[in-house]
Amino acid sequence: MSVMEYPATQHQHFAVFPIAAFNDNYIWCIQPESSDQVWVVDPGDAAPVIAALTQKKLRLAGILITHHHRDHTGGIDALLRHFGKQTPVYGPDNTAIHGISHPLTKQGDYRLTAGHTTLSLQLYAVPGHTLDHIAYLIDDALFCGDTLFCAGCGRLFEGSAEQLYQSLQKIAQLPQDTKIYPAHEYTLSNLKFAAMAEPDNQALASFTEQAKQLRQQQRPTLPSSVARELAINPFLHCDDARLAPILSQHWQTAADSAVTRLKLLRQWKDNC
Template identity: 50%
Template structure:
């Protein structure tokens, strides 16, 4: 059985730890902070087998060098660092091209890892799927999506559509606890969504108890995430009203997504 554990980092980052059964060897996803990873590994008597990176932003990559050195000093071995081949990330020694390599067999993990190309937040952003778990970095958040720092709205919409088409029971392990802020915006653009209102109350209760709202899952996101539902009539109505769109025929799916992301950027 694959166990996935969260390490809290910075204000709202999650570094995910993947462990197969009772094996000591683990992988971490997007370790922006080496110290919290080392503390977790040592307190649980684990061994770091590799790093999985989704994109180049420093809150996801700043721990690489220290972790590589830590493994060198403690095990005299070279740490495997997997990441997108098209992004300039110091320390990657196993570059991944999601076009050429769609699956990856990792030592100590029973099942193959699927590699997905999900540009939008950054130009070379990738995601990982193993068993029923999706590690999507800053592409898909619960009730939201990442900002478009390098990619285009068309790229991000395609990436999100690809993720939304994963099996409904797929758990969404994104990299940030942004859920409450995303839900506030989602309720603004989709105020009559009963599933959304229920989830907003559940998420608020969880955070009040100090619990994480992540992982979410694809079925829930399809029901509540406005960025996956830009053709919904209620969301279309909100976009038309907010942007004073006179001609509804101009609101195709891409235009709606673009406007929705612009709205969220200044919300």
């Protein structure tokens, strides 16, 4: 099986490249400098991972999981069968996820080792989309699963708008040049909605042109960055009042707090 090759993004100590899965998932691979071993994030499907790593002559060091949804975890068992049951699987402290060997119970600094690779990372609890959702900050690369997308955010399946608001704040407060690696290519549809919410946002309009070109060339629109998301993502604009008039008009109700604006914006997108 030959797989579509996407360019890697270079960070100081590692490179990151995506493996496409299902219709619009990216399984991000983290390849430490001068190593033939990689870590994969959220392998919902094992087959494309096995195909890509075989083609690139890479081995699997370890697996990182952000939350329990099947399209992020469904490949764990088959990857362990293929690459060996000793492969460490780090993820939320949620017994519902089959195959996690190292549950990560609290936020903070971790040093993960597997094979001859080490990852130093900061773990963030980011509940909202699900209650068990975590995000991994490795140097200046954030792997945030379904919490924040380019120009959008994850649906509220389990958490409250207040929880999602706090989670998005954690991401918004990271250094502006932090690269953001969400698990889905939802950018064009998110941009379409974002333009309804913020019709006068020039940064949003110009990035939309860029994103359309990338997708025409079948290239990922990701990674994004904190700076870009602060400029174009309406879900990160709930703190200021710019969204209040359009939300009040749409829902015929007051949109007078940040959490209310996030909740109304999310419901609007859910019904689009």
